[in-house]
Amino acid sequence: MEKTRPLWTTPLQFVFACISYAVGLGNVWRFPYLCQMYGGGSFLVPYVVMLVVEGMPLLYLELAVGQHMRQGSIGAWRTVSPYLSGVGVASVLVSFFLCTYYNVINAWAFWYLFHSFQDPLPWSVCPLNGNRTGYVEECEKASSTQYFWYRKTLNISPSIQESGAVQWEPALCLVLAWLVVYLCVLRGTASTGKVVYFTALLPYCVLIIYLVRGLTLHGATNGLAYMFTPKMEQLANPKAWINAATQIFFSLGLGFGSLIAFASYNEPSNNCQKHAIIVSIINSSTSIFASIVTFSIYGFKATFNYESCLNKVILLLTNSFDLEDGFLTANNLEQVKDYLASAYPSKYSEVFPQIRNCSLESELETAVQGTGLAFIVYTEAIKNMEVSQLWSVLYFFMLLLLGVGSMLGNTAAILTPLMDSKLISSYLPKEAISGLVCLTNCAIGMVFTMEAGSYWFDIFNDYAATLSLLLIVLVETVALCYVYGLSRFESEFKAMTGRALNWYWKVMWGGVSPLLIISLFIFYLSDYIITGTLQYQAWDAAQVSAVSGVSLSETKCLSRTGAVVCHNGNHHPAPCFPQLLLEYGCLTMLRLLLLRHRVNQPDLCPFFFYTFSPFRSPQSSEQSSLCYRAGSH
Amino acid sequence: MAQLLKQAPAAPHPKSRNRVGKYAWDTNEEYLFKAMVAFSMRKVPNRETTEISHVLLCNVTQRVSFWFVVTDPSRNHTLPAVEVQSAIRMNRNRINNAFFLNDQTLEFLRIPSTLAPLTDPSVPIWIIIFGVIFCIVLVATMLLILSGIRQHRRKNKGPSEMEDTEDKCENVITIENGIPCDPLDMKGGHINDAFVTEDERLTPL
Numbered sequence: 005m006e007k008t009r010p011l012w013t014t015p016l017q018f019v020f021a022c023i024s025y026a027v028g029l030g031n032v033w034r035f036p037y038l039c040q041m042y043g044g045g046s047f048l049v050p051y052v053v054m055l056v057v058e059g060m061p062l063l064y065l066e067l068a069v070g071q072h073m074r075q076g077s078i079g080a081w082r083t084v085s086p087y088l089s090g091v092g093v094a095s096v097l098v099s100f101f102l103c104t105y106y107n108v109i110n111a112w113a114f115w116y117l118f119h120s121f122q123d124p125l126p127w128s129v130c131p132l133n134g135n136r137t138g139y140v141e142e143c144e145k146a147s148s149t150q151y152f153w154y155r156k157t158l159n160i161s162p163s164i165q166e167s168g169a170v171q172w173e174p175a176l177c178l179v180l181a182w183l184v185v186y187l188c189v190l191r192g193t194a195s196t197g198k199v200v201y202f203t204a205l206l207p208y209c210v211l212i213i214y215l216v217r218g219l220t221l222h223g224a225t226n227g228l229a230y231m232f233t234p235k236m237e238q239l240a241n242p243k244a245w246i247n248a249a250t251q252i253f254f255s256l257g258l259g260f261g262s263l264i265a266f267a268s269y270n271e272p273s274n275n276c277q278k279h280a281i282i283v284s285i286i287n288s289s290t291s292i293f294a295s296i297v298t299f300s301i302y303g304f305k306a307t308f309n310y311e312s313c314l315n316k317v318i319l320l321l322t323n324s325f326d327l328e329d330g331f332l333t334a335n336n337l338e339q340v341k342d343y344l345a346s347a348y349p350s351k352y353s354e355v356f357p358q359i360r361n362c363s364l365e366s367e368l369e370t371a372v373q374g375t376g377l378a379f380i381v382y383t384e385a386i387k388n389m390e391v392s393q394l395w396s397v398l399y400f401f402m403l404l405l406l407g408v409g410s411m412l413g414n415t416a417a418i419l420t421p422l423m424d425s426k427l428i429s430s431y432l433p434k435e436a437i438s439g440l441v442c443l444t445n446c447a448i449g450m451v452f453t454m455e456a457g458s459y460w461f462d463i464f465n466d467y468a469a470t471l472s473l474l475l476i477v478l479v480e481t482v483a484l485c486y487v488y489g490l491s492r493f494e495s496e497f498k499a500m501t502g503r504a505l506n507w508y509w510k511v512m513w514g515g516v517s518p519l520l521i522i523s524l525f526i527f528y529l530s531d532y533i534i535t536g537t538l539q540y541q542a543w544d545a546a547q548v549s550a551v552s553g554v555s556l557s558e559t560k561c562l563s564r565t566g567a568v569v570c571h572n573g574n575h576h577p578a579p580c581f582p583q584l585l586l587e588y589g590c591l592t593m594l595r596l597l598l599l600r601h602r603v604n605q606p607d608l609c610p611f612f613f614y615t616f617s618p619f620r621s622p623q624s625s626e627q628s629s630l631c632y633r634a635g636s637h
Numbered sequence: 638m639a640q641l642l643k644q645a646p647a648a649p650h651p652k653s654r655n656r657v658g659k660y661a662w663d664t665n666e667e668y669l670f671k672a673m674v675a676f677s678m679r680k681v682p683n684r685e686t687t688e689i690s691h692v693l694l695c696n697v698t699q700r701v702s703f704w705f706v707v708t709d710p711s712r713n714h715t716l717p718a719v720e721v722q723s724a725i726r727m728n729r730n731r732i733n734n735a736f737f738l739n740d741q742t743l744e745f746l747r748i749p750s751t752l753a754p755l756t757d758p759s760v761p762i763w764i765i766i767f768g769v770i771f772c773i774v775l776v777a778t779m780l781l782i783l784s785g786i787r788q789h790r791r792k793n794k795g796p797s798e799m800e801d802t803e804d805k806c807e808n809v810i811t812i813e814n815g816i817p818c819d820p821l822d823m824k825g826g827h828i829n830d831a832f833v834t835e836d837e838r839l840t841p842l
Contacts (some may be wrong), residue, residue, distance in 0.1 A: 114767075115763070118763035118764075118767050119762075119763050121762055122762050137750075137751060138749070138752070176767065177767070180770065180774065183774050184774055186778060187774055187778045190778065190781050190782065190785075195781070326698040326699070326702055327699070328699040329701070433785070
């Protein structure tokens, strides 16, 4: 008996599935960072250009292929040409790696969500030390939010070599995260189709609530003004254009096979051109929308930190010189400082090293992305809001929705080809196949719950998908246009949907987009090669106790706040890490040779730095400028 | 105004500092302070005879910070700082409350305050919530799987039942187009009465 292919109940489900897949964590925590780094409002110019030139055509290509071939990525590319089924296999493999590490973020979001039901929030106060006279030193030197993230959540080890044991708390959360994903993909499109209504729509509700809350926060306008002030000179910076192209590329999730999988469940006559345009526009608008929210929160946090820094300086001076309370205010601070310097020079010079230069600009300039943004900066802002439990719950719920929505697409990319394969689906029902895939991913994902897990996470995030995807999409485009034949595809597609292919798409598919991808590919390859030894940032609690003084000129990487940034190690051999599986071809061996961790330069920013982004390109050479100040506490 | 500064003063005696804004500090407040210190010292065994007059304040500044010492009854020497410090530490709460201040706004230099620990519930809250959500998701998954298995079984039984009935009929009734043929064959022959009379016409010999 011939089994008919399951279909989406309505085209709306398909659109929501694509939106919920494309709109993910990268929109929330990568785009605002890029906007800040590359000129604020003026970054929108390369962003929109790349969207039109690269994002929409490639998205349409994948949807068209999926809808026409009506199979998962392996089957679809095998239909294009039997020699090209490797492209499909590559997509499945990359999706597999992505699934393995991406769900760990959901596990962390669950962890924070469960901890949001306490008063006070656990990351807002430092725990007390042994004799209850003060706070734990690590927390004191860093900030309570960082302490909660590095010590309580990750229990991070000082270096990647010290793996430590699997932490049972994140492991439990990971199991739960996989169980939720399994629940959603269990029945294929029947279950996924219902879930995507929530995962696509609810994050917008939360974002709107946060927008209203964010804009009414004190100091929000500082952040917004800072972000949207265009710095036109950045338009001439090629990095801005490259990052815009990369962001569009990875944000839409091209090359993983998820879009092909989703489109294969479409009616043959579905108008996927309209859907491609809608999805890409919604994805980009969400990025911009989320960055407005993020920057109002940034502004609030920066203003709050600036004001508390000022208050501390005022307190310090008031106490040292026994001034009357209320005498020193933010307005007359500078004059009084000058007066004190001239009137009591010796005492002033004693106190002077402890006086910090409070600057709103420097607070705003701390650009953060990735888990650092989501789990440290945002939580720091949330803990200062009223009714912080509510905001915390809302925020992590939104992160979960975004994360699970993207996971649905990623698992669909793996499951659809497996279920299409007659060999496997004849032996096992689809529930069993999904279950096995989820179980395998969960088991491998336990690596990321070890003490060194977040370093592994960094590696996966930076290297698992970037070059592979560029190559896959390049081969896809070339295969469709030149191997299968653009005119042949066009006529078949027209017969199927009843609509002709616009000349714009043909020009893009045939010429512009492949060229763009080739140039991106060459850029990243050369960046890898030029960078030489790669490095990672580590959090070393042991260094904290060594910090007694407040001098910044101490040994490298120790700062006043004591949060150790850099790993004070010597050259270590590369971890023997199965990167052989990560990529096919010579790139693999290249990476194994290149992956070292090295002693950091003394002039590297002394504060802790942590970046992450799904689909991020490695920009190790830029890391020195990307500093996150370890809190002005 | 929530930071505890840990500056070490030059003199070995405790120093008190009040950091709330514009606290109305006058001689009566000073008297109250002396009384509280004397009260704290009286709680120490051997020092029950401490009087208010034994507590001396000096160097009162506009910041409302001053040095104070406690002399012994004979007014010859001051009591060791350690003793005074421990006495004050024991009664810190009372002293704070007398002035409607707290540890952050009334600071005794070199008398670190004992911070109140957060009460940890015996079962961490997050585990409870985790357990609830985990069970819900598990139950939902089980239900979906079971209903899927049931559907699968029903589908398998459906076509196989159809096949069984078809086989049975073929042995008994030839089915053409799903309609059983004329049941004439079943009975293995009928005697048509119309032709029976032939035998009766011929008379037996």
